[in-house]
Amino acid sequence: MDFLHLIISATPLILAYYLTSLGHSIVEKSGVLNLAIDGVFVLGVSIAFSQAIYTGNNLLLSLSSSMLVAIVIGLFMTYIVTKFPVSHGAVGLSLMFLCYGLAGVIGVPARILQSTTGESIGYAFSPEGVEWLYSFIAIVVLGIISHFMIEKTKLGAMIRACGEDPLSAEALGVNVMMTRLIAALIGFGLMGLGAGVFELYYSRIWREGHGVGQGWIAFSISLSSGRHPILGILTSIIFGLLYEHRFSIVALGLPREFAEALPFITAILAMVIYMSTPLKRKLAPPKSLGKPFFKEERTI
Amino acid sequence: MVRFELVVVKRVKPLPRWVIPIIAFVIGTLIATTLLYFLTGGRSNPKILLDGIVNALMTPQLLLKNFALLTIVGVGLLISFKAAVWNIGGEGQFYFAIIAAAWVALFSGLGKIVFVNKFLMLILGLTAAGLWALLASLPRAFLGVDEVPVTLLMNYIAYYIVDYLVFGPWREQQYKYTRTPTLPTESWFINIPGTTLTFELLILTVVALVFAWFLLNYTRVGLMIRVMGSNPHVLRVVGINTYKVIMIALTISGMVVGIAGVSYLASEAHLITIPAETRTPALGYTGILVAWLSMLEIIYVPIAAYIVSILLTAGINIQIAGAGGFSVTNVFIGSILLIYSILVIFSEYKIKIIIKKR
Numbered sequence: 001m002d003f004l005h006l007i008i009s010a011t012p013l014i015l016a017y018y019l020t021s022l023g024h025s026i027v028e029k030s031g032v033l034n035l036a037i038d039g040v041f042v043l044g045v046s047i048a049f050s051q052a053i054y055t056g057n058n059l060l061l062s063l064s065s066s067m068l069v070a071i072v073i074g075l076f077m078t079y080i081v082t083k084f085p086v087s088h089g090a091v092g093l094s095l096m097f098l099c100y101g102l103a104g105v106i107g108v109p110a111r112i113l114q115s116t117t118g119e120s121i122g123y124a125f126s127p128e129g130v131e132w133l134y135s136f137i138a139i140v141v142l143g144i145i146s147h148f149m150i151e152k153t154k155l156g157a158m159i160r161a162c163g164e165d166p167l168s169a170e171a172l173g174v175n176v177m178m179t180r181l182i183a184a185l186i187g188f189g190l191m192g193l194g195a196g197v198f199e200l201y202y203s204r205i206w207r208e209g210h211g212v213g214q215g216w217i218a219f220s221i222s223l224s225s226g227r228h229p230i231l232g233i234l235t236s237i238i239f240g241l242l243y244e245h246r247f248s249i250v251a252l253g254l255p256r257e258f259a260e261a262l263p264f265i266t267a268i269l270a271m272v273i274y275m276s277t278p279l280k281r282k283l284a285p286p287k288s289l290g291k292p293f294f295k296e297e298r299t300i
Numbered sequence: 301m302v303r304f305e306l307v308v309v310k311r312v313k314p315l316p317r318w319v320i321p322i323i324a325f326v327i328g329t330l331i332a333t334t335l336l337y338f339l340t341g342g343r344s345n346p347k348i349l350l351d352g353i354v355n356a357l358m359t360p361q362l363l364l365k366n367f368a369l370l371t372i373v374g375v376g377l378l379i380s381f382k383a384a385v386w387n388i389g390g391e392g393q394f395y396f397a398i399i400a401a402a403w404v405a406l407f408s409g410l411g412k413i414v415f416v417n418k419f420l421m422l423i424l425g426l427t428a429a430g431l432w433a434l435l436a437s438l439p440r441a442f443l444g445v446d447e448v449p450v451t452l453l454m455n456y457i458a459y460y461i462v463d464y465l466v467f468g469p470w471r472e473q474q475y476k477y478t479r480t481p482t483l484p485t486e487s488w489f490i491n492i493p494g495t496t497l498t499f500e501l502l503i504l505t506v507v508a509l510v511f512a513w514f515l516l517n518y519t520r521v522g523l524m525i526r527v528m529g530s531n532p533h534v535l536r537v538v539g540i541n542t543y544k545v546i547m548i549a550l551t552i553s554g555m556v557v558g559i560a561g562v563s564y565l566a567s568e569a570h571l572i573t574i575p576a577e578t579r580t581p582a583l584g585y586t587g588i589l590v591a592w593l594s595m596l597e598i599i600y601v602p603i604a605a606y607i608v609s610i611l612l613t614a615g616i617n618i619q620i621a622g623a624g625g626f627s628v629t630n631v632f633i634g635s636i637l638l639i640y641s642i643l644v645i646f647s648e649y650k651i652k653i654i655i656k657k658r
Contacts, residue, residue, distance in 0.1 A: 083306075084649075086641055102627075105339050
């Protein structure tokens with residue numbers, strides 16, 4: 001198998017990882033620490049699966065349902081952590097648990113229905129087709145648009161300001177709440193879409209607990225790229241390829257577990273490197289990431 | 301025109317500490333019950349859910365094991381939380397203790413010598429867990445890298461190390477299942493008849509509680525940890541390096557969590573099965589819930605652990621339309637934890653509705 005075939009077979013996974021990690025990057029650029037990502041991903045996978053079962057494999061409807069649910073959770077989380085002086089980590093992790101649970105409760109009846117009808121869901125990219133090429137064009141276009149949006153537009157400047165120093169941003173007339181909600185709308189929409197793509201174009205099966213840990217891989221991909229939309233393309237391809245072909249890597253004398261652990265190791269190393277080298281200027285995490293944004297009001 | 305505005309203001313006097321956890325527990329349970337009722341199309345009768353919880357409550361002898369393990373993990377995490385170092389890596393530390401303890405019992409050649417084996421399992425287990433936590437503390441201590449993603453991602457690295465060991469070198473050779481051989485019975489903790497608890501686990505739980513209480517209240521290290529959590533600038537002013545405090549807090553925290561890892565292996569599991577990332581009892585994560593619900597007070601840790609272990613057991617009792625206890629428990633834990641994380645600010649703040657007339 002040559003390199004092109006390796007890429008083609010991993011394309012749906014790379015697309016899913018890229019969409020999810022890009023969404024995560026945009027959310028965290030606005031200063032909201034997103035530890036709910038794995039829960040949102042698992043719930044999105046479950047929603048996409050059950051919708052596909054109930055609607056007779058209507059892909060568009062399934063993808064939009066999973067996006068919609070992710071957006072609702074994202075807007076809720078963003079509103080709570082911006083309005084009240086609460087811990088981003090605590091709210092994110094509790095939402096993760098809740099989403100894990102909801103994913104099981106929602107998915108299991110659909111799975112039982114599937115086992116009686118035997119209906120298969122999703123859509124497999126054909127190895128001879130050009131879907132993989134369209135996917136990569138979509139990835140690159142999305143990456144360039146997101147990069148342009150974050151770096152060059154007013155909205156992007158507002159999002160970055162909310163991540164670096166929300167109090168000063170507010171003083172300069174930025175509506176921090178509204179900006180973060182917009183970032184969450186875009187970011188969690190992308191995450192939900194990524195989860196849907198993962199289920200409908202990549203795994204196409206479901207059982208209780210399906211997708212747990214994949215959200216953290218996307219999280220690591222985003223952190224490894226320093227939350228940069230263009231660098232994210234590169235890290236998504238590397239880790240997508242590694243994960244898809246983790247069983248073939250054994251032939252190179254490396255254990256499969258090494259390929260599985262590599263995204264996490266790289267993410268930690270990347271965080272260390274981005275904090276300690278001149279890359280800090282562009283790739284370090286936003287300064288106020290995860291810090292409560294709260295203007296103390298006087299008791300009236 | 302009249303406009304309403306919600307404003308968060310500080311209370312003159314904070315609420316008593318026990319109020320918020322109880323309110324969060326009640327509201328969270330109600331939300332979880334409602335969510336489950338509607339999502340399953342009425343198949344999960346709230347009565348069945350509440351019966352499951354009451355049943356768990358009425359059989360305390362069955363929850364003791366989870367209660368003890370959760371108390372240890374909760375106390376361990378609390379030590380680092382007190383220093384405002386958020387150790388989300390309990391899972392990794394838990395598994396590193398298991399790796400070291402399993403090595404002692406299976407491969408050191410000392411696994412069948414009574415007293416020596418359990419002693420060594422604890423010593424090496426705690427050392428391994430402590431070192432894993434120490435490793436996680438270095439980026440935060442020296443570079444200011446946020447410890448939350450670091451400890452979290454290291455959990456997955458730990459899972460894959462376990463997977464590697466059990467899939468490869470440590471695999472049992474008899475049936476070639478993806479698990480280690482069973483530990484020699486000499487290394488098993490001794491069961492207390494009629495319960496799920498073991499004698500050693502009971503002793504270790506008390507030791508962990510007393511150790512943490514003594515450490516935080518009566519030692520120099522404990523004082524540094526508490527000051528680090530409330531005002532790190534004070535430490536710098538009096539000439540104490542904050543990086544040392546971060547490293548010490550996280551290492552001790554990891555070692556205490558390691559006690560739970562060793563106990564879990566020797567009391568209940570007796571062997572390691574893989575894939576670790578799906579076979580974990582997730583005590584490293586549920587322990588976070590325990591530490592948070594305790595309001596970071598050691599005396600409340602056992603109470604919080606008891607409540608959470610009721611939920612864990614109730615989840616096993618309740619099986620809705622095939623959705624296993626795993627999902628149901630997570631809905632409960634998620635709702636309670638979420639409501640608590642939000643409400644906890646209202647012990648110091650309150651919401652005022654301001655009516656503006658224009």
